[in-house]
Amino acid sequence: MKQKICLISFDNWHYDKYIIKLLQQKGIDAYHINLGGYKHANLISRVINVFSKIFLGINLKTKKKQEHILSELEKNGQHDIILVINPDVIELKYHQLIKQHTKKYIAYLYDSLHRCPVDHLLNAGLFDEVFSFDEQDAKAHNFIKMNNYIYFDKKPIPAEKPPYKITTISSFDKRFPIYNTIANQLEQMKAPFHFIFVSRNINFKKFKYNFKAEAGAKTNKQLLFQSKKIRLKQLLKLYSEAEIILDIVQNNQTGLSFRVFEAMGMQKKLITDNKTIVNYPFYNPNNILIIDRDNPVITPEFLATDYEPVPEAIYNQYTLDNWVSTIFNLQK
Structure with missing residues (x-):
């Protein structure tokens, strides 16, 4: 049976x-x-x-x-x-x-x-x-x-550079000031970015943030906001339009979010404040920049280098097939 x-x-x-x-x-x-x-x-x-x-x-x-x-x-x-x-x-x-x-x-x-x-x-x-x-x-x-898993087949590295250097899609929450600080840095560096924030009552939340924020912390004018939820298919398309994915984790989180595995599967570089990522076999400082959430600094050197593919044996540890086999104790 x-x-x-x-x-x-x-x-x-x-x-x-x-x-x-x-x-x-x-x-x-x-x-x-x-x-x-x-x-x-x-x-x-x-x-x-x-x-x-x-x-x-x-x-x-x-x-x-x-x-x-x-x-x-x-x-x-x-x-x-x-x-x-x-x-x-x-x-x-x-x-x-x-x-x-x-x-x-x-x-x-x-x-x-x-x-x-x-x-x-x-x-x-x-x-x-x-x-x-x-x-x-x-x-x-x-x-x-x-860990979480890569839920799609590995994407090829595109022959041509995508239009944006960095992208992120995030809910509008307590992490927003960090994203906003990074956006201001990228604007000064003239590095094109595409940041989208999604939440209910988004216009009110944005207004409330600007009302409380000091002049230098006002919402960057290049940031995009919407109430409509972004589906996975659209999410992956948005990621394909940038070289680097930005991931700021929730407070007190040490586990790796899906952003990490989406970046790996799409063969994109990653910027994250999750310091535990150095303990994983796929960690490569050329591909992954770890930032301090209290003082995030995006280095021009990291933006200048190309992605280095993860070795296949390591990559396969994070596929959905491996996740399913482990969770349900199936033969691979």
């Missing part, structure tokens, strides 16, 4: 569909329960949920999402493995019910515990294995250290 695997996640960026596709290519009966795609049945349900949140403090949509998980699992019978990515979005009592539908229950954390704490789940002894992208979290809680 085919092995049956279910992946449960809140997949806003749609990375997880690539996991399911690869599992199916390997002959596994695999499917995805995407909580991010769950919607109210109708307008009445939406209105009832609004009143419930305001007057009762209960989010009925959250409850229905979790009941939806159980409904889907019951349709598909007993599972060999169920993987939950970032399990903090599911209440303990529902995890306990989910676990009844599988021989093996595992979790993968691609946010740090600082941002998405799961102590209430760990103390319950729910999971047979917990994987984490964050080195400090893995050491502190005896998780299995596991």
Whole structure:
């Protein structure tokens, strides 16, 4: 019989569909329960949920999402493995019910515990294995250290230089002043850049930032802002239009973000403030510039050199195929 695997996640960026596709290519009966795609049945349900949140403090949509998980699992019978990515979005009592539908229950954390704490789940002894992208979290809680992955085929190095030297696509959050400082540096260096910031109420947030900022910290006029979410296909196109990808990590994060692996897969250079990157076998100071987030300095020397390809044996350690084989204990 085919092995049956279910992946449960809140997949806003749609990375997880690539996991399911690869599992199916390997002959596994695999499917995805995407909580991010769950919607109210109708307008009445939406209105009832609004009143419930305001007057009762209960989010009925959250409850229905979790009941939806159980409904889907019951349709598909007993599972060999169920993987939950970032399990903090599911209440303990529902995890306990989910676990009844599988021989093996595992979790993968691609946010740090600082941002998405799961102590209430760990103390319950729910999971047979917990994987984490964050080195400090893995050491502190005896998780299995596991990186994110390259979810697409390696892109060739273009024969011609792209139009921008550096690009980034980021949410508009506490990291914005760092990006803004770097943009001002690049403008002075006459290095073309393409920085896009995405968030709800983006114009208000931008106005609020400028209202509080000192004159020298006002928003750089070349920065772009939008409320509409950027899809993965568009994201990779935007990355293809620059030589270097810029990545500023969240506070207290030691794990490597998807930006690192997108840069590797697209054979682009990387600028990051994640100092732990020096511990990885693909680290090459020609390809990766580490900056201080409190005093970011982009050096002209780094901008001037070309990308040096990562050796194939090292590159293959960070492919989706290797990730899937490791997480689900499959033969390569």
